[in-house]
Amino acid sequence: MTKPKGMDAGPADIPWIAFTDACIARVEPRTDAPVVRRLAKGDTVIGDYFVDPQTDEEWVLATIDGERAYVPRWNLCRIHPGNHVTENLPYGTEIVNRWWGLPIDYEPDDLEIVPKEYCDSDPKEYPLRAEALDALLALLDAARAEDLDIRVGSAYRSGIYQVGLYTRAIDRDGPSQRYSAPPGHSEHQLGTCVDLLDAEEKFVLVDEFKTTPHSAWLESNASRFGFRRSYYPENVADTGYISEPWHWRYWGR
Numbered sequence: 510m511t512k513p514k515g516m517d518a519g520p521a522d523i524p525w526i527a528f529t530d531a532c533i534a535r536v537e538p539r540t541d542a543p544v545v546r547r548l549a550k551g552d553t554v555i556g557d558y559f560v561d562p563q564t565d566e567e568w569v570l571a572t573i574d575g576e577r578a579y580v581p582r583w584n585l586c587r588i589h590p591g592n593h594v595t596e597n598l599p600y601g602t603e604i605v606n607r608w609w610g611l612p613i614d615y616e617p618d619d620l621e622i623v624p625k626e627y628c629d630s631d632p633k634e635y636p637l638r639a640e641a642l643d644a645l646l647a648l649l650d651a652a653r654a655e656d657l658d659i660r661v662g663s664a665y666r667s668g669i670y671q672v673g674l675y676t677r678a679i680d681r682d683g684p685s686q687r688y689s690a691p692p693g694h695s696e697h698q699l700g701t702c703v704d705l706l707d708a709e710e711k712f713v714l715v716d717e718f719k720t721t722p723h724s725a726w727l728e729s730n731a732s733r734f735g736f737r738r739s740y741y742p743e744n745v746a747d748t749g750y751i752s753e754p755w756h757w758r759y760w761g762r
């Protein structure tokens with residue numbers, strides 16, 4: 510397997526951390542292989558990211574108790590050294606992708622709620638960091654001035670909330686799924702990212718969003734407001750996630 514480019518964004522000897530008590534290291538990358546050791550929540554291993562070419566499942570290949578052991582990647586997160594902070598991370602320096610994440614309890618302290626008139630029909634509240642929210646509202650107003658009603662369908666999500674989303678994605682589509690981020694590894698936890706959609710809600714979290722005038726407007730104009738699209742077909746090897754025309758991140762102006 511060729512090593513994904515995004516893995517090289519940090520040192521190799523940073524531990525992977527179990528975020529569940531259901532983490533079992535095995536002698537082979539199979540969930541029915543003999544057990545090397547059971548890991549508890551908070552236990553750490555140092556090892557290499559490994560994708561099984563047969564199953565496309567993600568594992569971490571580590572040495573545990575002197576034995577080669579495969580630990581399910583879907584039970585682990587790994588924190589980039591630059592993301593260990595006690596205050597809010599500066600905009601645009603955070604490295605968050607499939608291989609490098611945030612502490613699961615990282616939460617910026619300047620979150621504000623996106624006003625309802627800019628959101629989808631879901632009654633949920635969408636928090637965003639204050640500066641990112643200012644920039645976002647300027648962006649959405651500029652689009653409205655050109656008769657394009659773009660809405661927010663997700664913004665900040667906590668690391669704990671991501672545990673549920675990720676676990677459901679693995680339950681539904683198996684450990685080879687690549688659309689849902691492991692806890693700590695979602696850009697949404699930064700509080701600087703939004704998922705955008707059309708006000709009619711015809712193109713919600715689907716690749717066809719890229720065919721809408723809303724998407725075309727964002728591609729041409731979002732950078733003026735400090736936003737960039739995170740996931741393109743061209744950077745899958747950097748981010749580890751599928752192309753997402755709806756996901757935009759504030760990098761600062």
Ligand SMILES: [Zn+2]
Pocket residue numbers: 663697702703704755756757
């Ligand atoms: Zn998103």
